[in-house]
Amino acid sequence: MTLPEGARERWVRTGGIELCVAELGDPERPTVVLVHGYPDSKEVWSEVASRLVDRHGFHVVLYDVRGHGRSGVPKPLRGGFTLEKLTDDFLAVVEAVSPDRPVHLVGHDWGSVQSWEFVTVERTRGRIASFTSMSGPSLDHFGHWINKRMTRPTPRRVGQLLGQGAKSWYVYLLHTPVLPELAWRGPLGKRWPGILRRIEKVPAGDYPTPSLASDAAHGAWLYRDNVRPRLRRPRADAYAHAPVQLITPSGDRFLSERLYDGLEDWVPRLTRRVLPAGHWIPRTRPDRLASWIDDFVSSVERERQTEAAGEARGDDAGGPVRKAATGRYAERFAGQLVLVTGAGSGIGRATAFAFAEAGARVIAVDRDAESAARTAELSLLVGAPEAWAEAVDVSDEQAMEKLAAKVHAEHGVVDVLVNNAGIGLSGSFFDTTSEDWRRVLDVNLWGVIHGCALFGRRMAERGQGGHIVNIASAAAYQPSKALPAYSTSKAAVLMLSECLRAELADQGIGVTAICPGLVNTNITATATFVGVDAQEERRRQRRSTRAYGLRNYPPEKVANAVLRAVVLDKAMVPVTPEARGSYALSRFLPRALRALARVGPPL
Numbered sequence: 001m002t003l004p005e006g007a008r009e010r011w012v013r014t015g016g017i018e019l020c021v022a023e024l025g026d027p028e029r030p031t032v033v034l035v036h037g038y039p040d041s042k043e044v045w046s047e048v049a050s051r052l053v054d055r056h057g058f059h060v061v062l063y064d065v066r067g068h069g070r071s072g073v074p075k076p077l078r079g080g081f082t083l084e085k086l087t088d089d090f091l092a093v094v095e096a097v098s099p100d101r102p103v104h105l106v107g108h109d110w111g112s113v114q115s116w117e118f119v120t121v122e123r124t125r126g127r128i129a130s131f132t133s134m135s136g137p138s139l140d141h142f143g144h145w146i147n148k149r150m151t152r153p154t155p156r157r158v159g160q161l162l163g164q165g166a167k168s169w170y171v172y173l174l175h176t177p178v179l180p181e182l183a184w185r186g187p188l189g190k191r192w193p194g195i196l197r198r199i200e201k202v203p204a205g206d207y208p209t210p211s212l213a214s215d216a217a218h219g220a221w222l223y224r225d226n227v228r229p230r231l232r233r234p235r236a237d238a239y240a241h242a243p244v245q246l247i248t249p250s251g252d253r254f255l256s257e258r259l260y261d262g263l264e265d266w267v268p269r270l271t272r273r274v275l276p277a278g279h280w281i282p283r284t285r286p287d288r289l290a291s292w293i294d295d296f297v298s299s300v301e302r303e304r305q306t307e308a309a310g311e312a313r314g315d316d317a318g319g320p321v322r323k324a325a326t327g328r329y330a331e332r333f334a335g336q337l338v339l340v341t342g343a344g345s346g347i348g349r350a351t352a353f354a355f356a357e358a359g360a361r362v363i364a365v366d367r368d369a370e371s372a373a374r375t376a377e378l379s380l381l382v383g384a385p386e387a388w389a390e391a392v393d394v395s396d397e398q399a400m401e402k403l404a405a406k407v408h409a410e411h412g413v414v415d416v417l418v419n420n421a422g423i424g425l426s427g428s429f430f431d432t433t434s435e436d437w438r439r440v441l442d443v444n445l446w447g448v449i450h451g452c453a454l455f456g457r458r459m460a461e462r463g464q465g466g467h468i469v470n471i472a473s474a475a476a477y478q479p480s481k482a483l484p485a486y487s488t489s490k491a492a493v494l495m496l497s498e499c500l501r502a503e504l505a506d507q508g509i510g511v512t513a514i515c516p517g518l519v520n521t522n523i524t525a526t527a528t529f530v531g532v533d534a535q536e537e538r539r540r541q542r543r544s545t546r547a548y549g550l551r552n553y554p555p556e557k558v559a560n561a562v563l564r565a566v567v568l569d570k571a572m573v574p575v576t577p578e579a580r581g582s583y584a585l586s587r588f589l590p591r592a593l594r595a596l597a598r599v600g601p602p603l
């Protein structure tokens with residue numbers, strides 16, 4: 001593993017040793033500093049660094065932590081690796097590479113452990129614009145986490161302690177004298193590349209670096225100098241003074257996800273992201289990491305610019321108070337980019353809010369500009385770190401193409417797409433004109449096709465998973481003489497979802513069809529009733545609005561089902577008891593359902 005082409009190496013002197021620092025990209029651009037873990041050197045970031053420079057245009061800085069790679073080794077070793085000294089090193093590097101602007105810090109493993117120190121001590125305030133943490137907790141937060149579980153044990157908390165204790169076996173070993181050094185210089189050092197390949201699926205290559213044995217031997221002092229003292233006496237004021245993005249690999253063998261429970265208490269502005277991967281994500285998931293770092297850094301930079309512009313204008317810090325993401329699914333969706341169509345009303349608006357509450361960045365699309373804008377505004381208040389409104393008619397292919405181009409250029413690839421926009425149309429087949437058919441199919445089916453094609457393609461090309469939710473209806477499997485066109489459009493959406501699910505399964509993209517029954521929204525008031533005059537149409541609209549109001553199933557429950565379906569990667573979810581009942585009938589007693597169809601249920 002080598003540094004990407006074009007890396008400029010230099011030496012930074014600090015505390016009597018020289019640190020080897022590499023820089024890539026234009027120093028005028030925002031600076032991202034990548035700090036490596038144990039037993040690695042700065043080269044572990046090569047893949048991420050080259051993407052951050054080439055695709056995302058950042059100024060990227062990597063350095064070998066003292067005692068690692070080509071950096072100098074402190075003497076004596078004992079006491080040479082304290083978090084205080086590591087903070088001195090970081091400040092010296094930052095002073096050399098970005099003296100005038102705060103940097104965006106990214107740490108993995110021990111690089112993250114030490115970066116937590118950097119972002120929570122006073123002397124770095126104003127030097128760090130943001131911090132992205134991966135697989136390395138703050139020792140102070142960890143100390144408090146343990147204390148809480150020891151002093152107020154419940155069966156669950158004891159289970160969590162034992163769980164993390166079992167994952168920390170190597171930490172105990174690293175505290176033994178000499179043994180780790182001998183192991184790394186001997187059999188473990190030789191087998192390490194094979195172990196990483198087999199267990200962590202780290203791609204083969206010239207990894208590890210030639211300095212592995214000495215990196216690993218010196219790095220043992222990171223543990224010995226810091227772990228015990230900090231866990232025994234964690235700092236009480238270890239609050240982050242910059243926004244933090246926490247990336248948690250759900251398959252990490254060394255760290256339990258539970259370690260980050262309650263992290264919001266320490267980090268006022270926390271974005272959580274979960275990645276189905278093992279511990280060495282800088283090597284195994286560089287695309288995903290680079291795009292998440294880009295999203296996060298860019299949003300912090302935009303905020304900084306807005307604040308700077310506000311300060312220049314003399315604005316006060318007033319305005320509506322934003323709520324932090326607290327939703328049930330915050331761990332899963334925080335920071336993700338979610339696009340919802342038909343987000344100006346009903347199920348779409350409720351879904352946008354549910355994702356916002358989970359901390360997602362929301363794009364609210366509706367053909368009605370004002371209601372889309374309102375949804376975006378309110379999304380910010382309920383927890384979305386960012387929200388945008390777009391006025392687009394989903395049935396208009398060119399408008400959708402423009403929307404996709406704009407979204408991809410300005411915000412990146414969508415993580416969750418919810419094709420929700422739809423219209424109601426009721427009346428017998430023979431009263432339904434070709435124009436009526438076209439209108440309902442254009443919105444309810446073509447709108448979904450455009451969404452899947454334009455946003456799904458980019459999701460698939462990115463190769464890092466995602467999810468598409470299509471709002472179909474119980475009408476998709478429940479025949480009715482009252483809704484031939486609407487039901488046909490929804491049946492097509494259901495089948496499209498199933499086919500696409502099969503096609504995208506290998507790319508880690510889930511596709512879900514949501515099939516609600518009767519939900520209390522505006523759809524009844526705007527639905528078209530064919531074969532009757534305008535007065536009768538209004539009467540029917542009022543009648544069905546009353547009926548749906550009496551049924552009173554809230555769109556928020558459908559929204560909750562949407563988030564749950566994404567988390568559980570469900571193929572098809574009937575929502576409301578009547579939708580579940582008719583689904584059961586369609587599978588086990590289709591004749592009964594056909595008989596019901598002749599009675600003609602409402603929309």
Ligand SMILES: NC(=O)c1ccc[n+]([C@@H]2O[C@H](COP(=O)([O-])OP(=O)(O)OC[C@H]3O[C@@H](n4cnc5c(N)ncnc54)[C@H](O)[C@@H]3O)[C@@H](O)[C@H]2O)c1
Binds near residue numbers: 345365422423447473
């Ligand atoms: N309400 C129900 O009982 C029910 C039941 C099953 C399925 N659904 C489906 O749920 C979805 C949402 O419906 P709702 O009940 O929330 O209705 P709603 O009328 O409250 O909201 C629909 C939103 O979609 C927007 N929209 C309509 N056509 C559009 C277009 N061409 N481009 C962009 N935006 C457009 C509207 O402006 C509106 O804001 C629809 O697909 C509907 O078919 C609703």
